Amino acid sequence: MKEFSILSIWVFFNLVLLQSSSCAADSSVVNPCCYYPCQNSGVCVRFGTDRYECDCTRTGFSGDNCTAPEFWTRVRLLLKPSPSVVHFILTHFQWFWDLVNNSFLRDTIMRLVLTVRSDLIPSPPTYNTKYGYLNWESFYNISYYTRLLPPVPEDCPLPMGTKGKPVLPDIKVLAEKFFRRKKFRPDPQGTNLMFAFMAQHFTHQFFKTNHEVPGLGFTKALGHGVDASNIYGDDLMRQFHLRLHKDGKLKYQIVKGEMYPPTVSEVPVHMVYPEGFPPEQRLVIGQELFGILPGLTMYATIWLREHNRVCDILKAEHPTWDDEQLFQTTRLIIIGEIINIIIEEYVQQLSGYMLSMKFDPTLLFNTRFQYSNRIALEFCHLYHWHPLMPDSFLIDGEEIPYSQFIYNTSLLMHYGVEKLVDAFSRQPAGQIGGGHNSHEVVLKVAEMVIRESRAARVQPFNEYRKKFNLKPYTSFYEFTGEIEMARALEELYGDIDALELYMGVLLEKTRPSSIFGESMVEMGAPFSLKGLMGNPICSPVYWKPSTFGGETGFDIVKTATLKKLVCLNTKWCPYVDFHVPRNEEEAKPRKPSTEL
């Protein structure tokens, strides 16, 4: 009896809701695109009220749902190895890669990696959070992140389309059950905090979600790629304040004989700091959020020194150049250095590939490749790698808790760049995938990204699997590879086809001894490589010595390494890498006398 009355209240409630939400359309007819009927990247278009058509143009497939392969597609599918086979080959057979590494094959395979990955990213960009169909506004208005898949249509019967539960799981429950760290699990690939802070520092030049308009998918980073706006500011006014206006340099302060970013006392730009934080401790950086962590102010200091160092080199060769030309040319060199270090060291570390990664824009000169990029919302979401963060920070023999680390700008000057680099390079970062590895301090961020993705109506994980040519999972067990989380997820989501994207990329079973699972790699790498190589400096028009002030500048770009970046700007050379020490030699303590 009790059940019955609850049921009738529920039915009544839903009727009221339906009445108030149904507009002109007949609410008993489900929008057929809510079933995601079009496969292989076919485009679903609704006709009438209950009809749809899949546009299969240039997908290599035909039929109502773009499921029938054309002849050459059949051949291609037959010959194409699966992502896991390719990954296995790229991470095994040392002897083979030693051969490849030193021959022309390195170029061939690197070119293949770049083209196969970036071909998965539509260019020019397509949808955004407001528009699930192509249109001029969506192309033109760069305040939006683009989207690879259109939002779940507003009129679908269920939050994820037609599958799963009528209400998505409680976000706090998800954070507690699947994300909260039990015991720190280091990344089995040996990634360190130097990498983690690079990840955060690097990505926050193009991930700057505008939270003033929640759920709209707006970004404040209009460069949509590697523009070094995290160093120079994301608008001209900010850049104007950050610049010294002499010899192309950026403003700085000298503390204990070393160069550091200036403070708001001298440079009046907006920085986010806690209320009442003393102005003389508010460091000023291109990215307004970077005061929060010493790892970020450390990188800001390194890049600041590098910029001013390169200015001196250019000035020596071009005494006639004015401040503006020295600044602008140095900025292009800095962008080149960033891209080089990210591809040859950062992506190298992350991928675990035995193929030696190569930054060489000429590899793409005879392929068809668009030199443009638009940052995608999905890329921003999957890059929330907060499990990297440790339980506390080990610096120069001391253990520093978050409470003394966050917004502690004096810590940087207290230890100096050398000791921080040394400490962060030695301390392991957390494994990103597999769940249960997010420290308390960042648990809220996981909640935020899930909340945001619901507001933005991001399609289910399995739809993204298909978009990236991966087989959709058929069960939660297949997805996690264990029983406990699989059961809990099944109970909360009801259907694997209703699992959310962020849950998917973070909780998927990790590959053996890897930082995360297949989906993070297969989805992240295309966005990443397209963004790196789509930069204008990589185009045939720009990629030449004159762009960088001559051979000297061009060489700085082509030979940049993380170690040079640090050690050409410090008094002594610490242990510096994206990997924790691999052997006793590397593990030895460094002293101020160590040279590069």
Ligand code: HEM
């Ligand atoms: C203790 C360290 C960290 C703290 C306290 C922290 C905190 C935060 C907070 C509060 C947000 C805003 C969330 C929102 O409004 O949706 C955020 C966003 C983000 N974080 Fe972190 N984070 C940390 C480390 C990292 C690291 C190591 C990465 C590595 C990639 C990272 C990547 C991101 C990304 C990609 C975003 C989205 C940015 C945007 O959309 O504007 N974070 N983080």
Ligand SMILES: *[C@@H]1O[C@H](CO)[C@@H](O)[C@H](O)[C@H]1NC(C)=O
């Ligand atoms: C196409 O997909 C729809 C919805 O998923 C399904 O009902 C239909 O049977 C499919 N048609 C064909 C020809 O496979």
Ligand SMILES: *[C@@H]1O[C@H](CO)[C@@H](O)[C@H](O)[C@H]1NC(C)=O
């Ligand atoms: C982008 O769209 C938003 C919302 O419609 C609008 O406020 C803004 O002015 C647009 N920006 C441009 C450059 O058109």
Ligand SMILES: *[C@@H]1O[C@H](CO)[C@@H](O)[C@H](O)[C@H]1NC(C)=O
């Ligand atoms: C690739 O070759 C370089 C030498 O050219 C060597 O230092 C490196 O270890 C090799 N990489 C791998 C993964 O074998």
Ligand SMILES: *[C@@H]1O[C@H](CO)[C@@H](O)[C@H](O)[C@H]1NC(C)=O
């Ligand atoms: C900042 O870090 C320094 C050096 O570790 C420490 O002495 C100081 O107490 C910290 N400040 C705060 C407010 O935690």
